[in-house]
Amino acid sequence: MGRNAGLFIGLGAAVVALFAADLLTGDSALGAETVWGVLTGSVTDETTRAIVLSIRMVRVVVAATVGVALAVSGLQMQTVFRNPLADPYLLGVSSGAGLGVAFFILGAPLLGWGAYGAWQSVGLAGAGWIGAAGVLVLVAVLSRRVKNILGVLIMGVMLGYVAGALIQIMQYLNSAEQLKLYFLWSMGSLGHVTAAKLWVMGPVVGAGLVLAVYTIKALNLLLLGENYARTMGLNVRRARTQIFVSTALLTGTVTAFCGPVGFMGLAAPHVARMLFREADHRVLLPGSALLGAAAMLLCDLVAKAWTLPVNCVTALLGIPVIIWVIFKNIRPS
Amino acid sequence: MIRLEHVTLGYGRRTLVSDACAEIAEGKLVALLGRNGSGKSTLLRATAGLEKPRGGRVLMEGQDLATLRPEERAKLVSFVTTERVRVPDLKCRDVVALGRAPHTDWTGRLRAEDRERVEEALDLLDLTEYAERTMDRMSDGECQRVMIARAFAQDTPAILLDEPTSFLDLPNRYELGVLLRRLAHEKGKCVLFSTHELDIALTLCDAIALIDPPRLHYLPTQEMIASGHIERLFRNDTVTFDPRTLRVVTRLDISQNHQKHTP
Numbered sequence: 001m002g003r004n005a006g007l008f009i010g011l012g013a014a015v016v017a018l019f020a021a022d023l024l025t026g027d028s029a030l031g032a033e034t035v036w037g038v039l040t041g042s043v044t045d046e047t048t049r050a051i052v053l054s055i056r057m058v059r060v061v062v063a064a065t066v067g068v069a070l071a072v073s074g075l076q077m078q079t080v081f082r083n084p085l086a087d088p089y090l091l092g093v094s095s096g097a098g099l100g101v102a103f104f105i106l107g108a109p110l111l112g113w114g115a116y117g118a119w120q121s122v123g124l125a126g127a128g129w130i131g132a133a134g135v136l137v138l139v140a141v142l143s144r145r146v147k148n149i150l151g152v153l154i155m156g157v158m159l160g161y162v163a164g165a166l167i168q169i170m171q172y173l174n175s176a177e178q179l180k181l182y183f184l185w186s187m188g189s190l191g192h193v194t195a196a197k198l199w200v201m202g203p204v205v206g207a208g209l210v211l212a213v214y215t216i217k218a219l220n221l222l223l224l225g226e227n228y229a230r231t232m233g234l235n236v237r238r239a240r241t242q243i244f245v246s247t248a249l250l251t252g253t254v255t256a257f258c259g260p261v262g263f264m265g266l267a268a269p270h271v272a273r274m275l276f277r278e279a280d281h282r283v284l285l286p287g288s289a290l291l292g293a294a295a296m297l298l299c300d301l302v303a304k305a306w307t308l309p310v311n312c313v314t315a316l317l318g319i320p321v322i323i324w325v326i327f328k329n330i331r332p333s
Numbered sequence: 334m335i336r337l338e339h340v341t342l343g344y345g346r347r348t349l350v351s352d353a354c355a356e357i358a359e360g361k362l363v364a365l366l367g368r369n370g371s372g373k374s375t376l377l378r379a380t381a382g383l384e385k386p387r388g389g390r391v392l393m394e395g396q397d398l399a400t401l402r403p404e405e406r407a408k409l410v411s412f413v414t415t416e417r418v419r420v421p422d423l424k425c426r427d428v429v430a431l432g433r434a435p436h437t438d439w440t441g442r443l444r445a446e447d448r449e450r451v452e453e454a455l456d457l458l459d460l461t462e463y464a465e466r467t468m469d470r471m472s473d474g475e476c477q478r479v480m481i482a483r484a485f486a487q488d489t490p491a492i493l494l495d496e497p498t499s500f501l502d503l504p505n506r507y508e509l510g511v512l513l514r515r516l517a518h519e520k521g522k523c524v525l526f527s528t529h530e531l532d533i534a535l536t537l538c539d540a541i542a543l544i545d546p547p548r549l550h551y552l553p554t555q556e557m558i559a560s561g562h563i564e565r566l567f568r569n570d571t572v573t574f575d576p577r578t579l580r581v582v583t584r585l586d587i588s589q590n591h592q593k594h595t596p
Binding site: 232233234235273277279 | 437
């Protein structure tokens, strides 16, 4: 058995174990037997089933989905921009989502749109998604006119600042009550996604993943830079667009539903590279996805145990990993 | 075979090269010479199909590059740029294997034939023992060889190289020149490379393409030396080209030698 196969089996086992552990923890004290009983159908008590299936299960699946989406998207961004510090939010996706949510929570009341208007039916997640997709469409359109990938990076960062400024204006003009709602969203939460929302989030993230797998060869060629990729037959413009759309589906969706979740997309691909010691995306993409899922489940366990916003946990867990990566990389060989 | 037909290149209002014609047959090693900023890189990029010429066309094996899709173009011409690529975790063999991209399926999976080509390329460039090493632990000369092996694995009739000898020390430069000559003469490739090394170009190449803005002179090496174009272009107040030794000599040397003889 090869080294990679062993690592994949190990990571897969870790994801399953963390998934089970996360499923068993929660506010109400439900034992492993009860949870198992609900899953196999032997426990028929409605309340218990509701807690396990529509609260516990949904949250755990959401956590794994968020981990996979952010890790894959982070890997794509690090390769496309040839920058180890690139993360899923580099192109202004989170600021775009933030802007959408800010319009929803802060902007609509200012404009006098009632809480029960047509706007309300779009929902928080819908508003976030529109914002994220809007920024990404803008970046994708502009990037077709910008030859240098560094130009795209600067544009993404600039759009992020513009969105940030607009959000601040709305915050300045709003009441404390609305501000708190917005701040809660910006801290990230896995618990607000209901089963119905998961039915939207899951397939969209799935589509993003399919597109990500389709871009594996392009990502491998882009390791040598856009110039070399072009000489080896890659249609760089098309590849860029595909990768940006994939990232929009992955990160945009996750951010819209769960708020911006930091550091996961930055750290997971680095850990994958360190474990597999490879640059081939056919290995790194599934590797990062598994690591992202495992790490996010772990973060959720910690967040549940101390009832913390998940964003704080990912930061506290992710930053040491990043620092470790930096030290490992600069140590003279 | 590479054919340039009345190629005109430029940026904005500035014309770098106008009405350039050349024909490079299989098995020929050709150096592209010219002063800084004369458009060598631009001409190479246009020849590789990475840039559309303002006028004229580039034919590769009789096909107009401008009409080909990127993946078709990549089967006809490979290119080694001046970029220095150092990707951590990317092993030599992986880099060379990326050269097979135009020949593999959408996942980039290597078939037996692709693997053979990769090993052949590694062997040809004397890199077999480096195959498992990553490029961040190799010297400039070794990295340059890896990128050339990658171009060879791409299995194109034409290989273009932009200043492959820069960053290399003197022995490595000559070794690289001899290697390019082998690629052309033994493997039957059309090899076109830009360089500032007059002596390497004039001693090893079959023909010289010289940018004399905005013209392109294309002549067999001996005729190019005899034509006087090189002497005229590669001189200023400090240096002059000596066609007997094929070297650029500084005027300082000449005047000092002169002084030594006078007393």
